[in-house]
Amino acid sequence: xxxxxxxxxxxxxxxxxxxxxxxxxxxxxxxxxxxxxxxxxxxxxxxxxxxxxxxxxxxxxxxxxxxxxxxxxxxxxxxxxxxxxxxxxxxxxxxxxxxxxxxxxxxxxxxxxxxxxxxxxxxxxxxxxxxxxxxxxxxxxxxxxxxxxxxxxxxxxxxxxxxxxxxxxxxxxxxxxxxxxxxxxxxxxxxxxxxxxxxxxxxxxxxxxxxxxxxxxxxxxxxxxxxxxxxxxxxxxxxxxxxxxxxxxxxxxxxxxxxxxxxxxxxxxxxxxxxxxxxxxxxxxxxxxxxxxxxxxxxxxxxxxxxxxxxxxxxxxxxxxxxxxxxxxxxxxxxxxxxxxxxxxxxxxxxxxxxxxxxxxxxxxxxxxxxxxxxxxxxxxxxxxxxxxxxxxxxxxxxxxxxxxxxxxxxxxxx
Numbered sequence: 001x002x003x004x005x006x007x008x009x010x011x012x013x014x015x016x017x018x019x020x021x022x023x024x025x026x027x028x029x030x031x032x033x034x035x036x037x038x039x040x041x042x043x044x045x046x047x048x049x050x051x052x053x054x055x056x057x058x059x060x061x062x063x064x065x066x067x068x069x070x071x072x073x074x075x076x077x078x079x080x081x082x083x084x085x086x087x088x089x090x091x092x093x094x095x096x097x098x099x100x101x102x103x104x105x106x107x108x109x110x111x112x113x114x115x116x117x118x119x120x121x122x123x124x125x126x127x128x129x130x131x132x133x134x135x136x137x138x139x140x141x142x143x144x145x146x147x148x149x150x151x152x153x154x155x156x157x158x159x160x161x162x163x164x165x166x167x168x169x170x171x172x173x174x175x176x177x178x179x180x181x182x183x184x185x186x187x188x189x190x191x192x193x194x195x196x197x198x199x200x201x202x203x204x205x206x207x208x209x210x211x212x213x214x215x216x217x218x219x220x221x222x223x224x225x226x227x228x229x230x231x232x233x234x235x236x237x238x239x240x241x242x243x244x245x246x247x248x249x250x251x252x253x254x255x256x257x258x259x260x261x262x263x264x265x266x267x268x269x270x271x272x273x274x275x276x277x278x279x280x281x282x283x284x285x286x287x288x289x290x291x292x293x294x295x296x297x298x299x300x301x302x303x304x305x306x307x308x309x310x311x312x313x314x315x316x317x318x319x320x321x322x323x324x325x326x327x328x329x330x331x332x333x334x335x336x337x338x339x340x341x342x343x344x345x346x347x348x349x350x351x352x353x354x355x356x357x358x359x360x361x362x363x364x365x366x367x368x369x370x371x372x373x374x375x376x377x378x379x380x381x382x383x384x385x386x387x388x389x390x391x392x393x394x395x396x397x398x399x400x401x402x403x404x405x406x407x408x409x410x411x412x413x414x415x
Contacts, residue, residue, distance in 0.1 A: 022214040025134055025221070028207065032130055035208030039126065042119050049108075049115040056108040059101070062093040090277035092292065098269025099262070107259040114252045120245035128408040130206045132401060133199040138215035139397040140196040146389050147189045150382070153365060154182045174375045181379050185386070222396055224415045225403035226343045236332050236410055243411040247328055250321040257314040264310045268303040270296045335409040339402040346399040349392060357392075361385055 023031075033039070067088040072080035081087045161175045203213045241247055275292035283290070364385075368378040403415050 020214045021209065021211040022216050024216045025131065028134055028203075028213070028215075029127070029130065031207050031209070032126070036126065036206055037208060039119075039123060042122050045115045046112070046119055049112040053105065053108040053112050056105045057101075059096075060094055062091055065090045065092075086281045088277065088279040088282065090275055090290075090292065092273050092275030092294075095272045095274060097271050098266035100266045100269070100271070103259055103263035103266050107256060107263055110252060110256040110259055114249055114256060117245040117249040117252060121249070124245060124408060124411055126206060128404060129202060131404050133202045133206070134213070134215050135397065135400050135404070136199045137196055137203065137213060138217055139393055139400075140192050140199070141214070142393050143192050143390060144189060144196070146393075147185055147192070147386070150386060151182070151185050151189070154178065154185060154382075158182055177375060177379055181382055184383075188386070188390075222400055225339075225399045226346045227415065231336065231414070233333060233336060236336065237329055239412055240328055240332055240410045241325075244328065244409075245411065247324055250317070250324045253317045254314065254321060257310065257317050261307070261310045261314055264303055264307045267306070268298065270298050331409050335402070335406045339399075339406045342395075342399040342402040346395050349395055357385065357388060 069080045069086040071078050072085065077085075079085075158175070158178050161170060161178055164170045165172050165175045200212050204210065207213070273292075273294040275294075277290040277292060279288040279290065280286065364373065364378060364381050367373045368375075407413050407415065
């Protein structure tokens with residue numbers, strides 16, 4: 001029976017491997033950058049902003065006007081535009097004054113930089129989601145492996161006790177207690193599997209992948225998050241202010257609004273239109289060539305309303321930057337404290353403790369099979385053992401996730 005069960009489990013494992021993809025975090029992130037549709041779509045915003053900068057540099061086209069005779073009543077001739085007829089032509093070009101074009105170009109360039117920062121902030125958020133899902137799937141798989149090992153052992157005991165209970169050799173309540181332990185393990189497994197399915201869905205969506213991801217890690221990948229790094233909150237704040245795209249965007253918003261104020265003020269300065277014209281017969285003399293200049297008179301519309309709006313938006317963006325600074329400082333302090341607590345708890349977990357747990361587990365199982373300990377002692381130990389194993393795995397997961405939260409807060413890999 002045991003051999004048959006082993007063969008069936010081996011066949012099942014081979015079936016699962018076909019639908020899975022083992023991958024490291026580095027390869028996972030590389031695939032993410034190539035295949036993530038949200039990132040690919042967001043990148044078009046940068047291209048669009050660059051195109052708007054190109055457009056802002058372009059001057060308006062000159063205008064050409066033609067005035068030709070439609071009907072000559074003296075000669076009773078239509079379209080009399082010959083040597084003795086009438087035609088006139090002019091060409092005009094508007095010249096921007098007050099630095100309008102320069103301000104428009106600088107505003108567009110700043111908006112282009114804002115689009116790049118928005119893209120980088122999206123990348124930062126998605127990268128955190130990718131790493132969190134990657135690690136959660138990894139640690140969940142360790143819990144599932146642990147539970148599956150227990151389930152195999154308890155299932156064997158349940159089968160054995162079922163036969164003995166039918167023969168009347170043991171009390172039915174002992175079988176029920178074993179079955180209760182078995183069901184608790186199955187329920188715990190079901191919860192973890194459901195959590196893994198959710199995180200797998202996130203991973204596959206982020207990676208543009210159809211297969212389940214099997215994270216590949218080793219203990220050094222975990223231990224690096226518990227290093228006793230002497231981080232200073234002030235230096236972390238400086239790093240975040242230099243690297244966080246959402247924070248840098250606040251400064252760029254101020255810069256863009258400053259250029260917008262300059263642009264609105266420059267729009268109140270009248271533009272000049274230069275031109276040249278030719279008139280065959282209707283001018284002061286025949287074949288007249290003229291030079292033209294035009295300028296609007298700024299009597300009523302001096303763009304005062306738009307100037308006041310742009311100045312109000314500028315003041316608003318400065319206040320928002322102050323709030324963003326305070327929010328960033330609070331976020332860094334919170335993330336740092338969470339990581340410190342998680343690292344401290346993890347560092348108290350010694351490798352020998354894990355080995356001792358396994359040794360005790362094997363001893364208890366062997367003694368129970370030999371009837372050296374009671375069922376009550378065995379089930380109590382199993383419940384405590386499983387809870388402790390989950391908690392140890394949870395300590396590892398928390399130090400990794402808190403480390404990633406701190407990385408994300410600073411937008412720099414500190415570990």
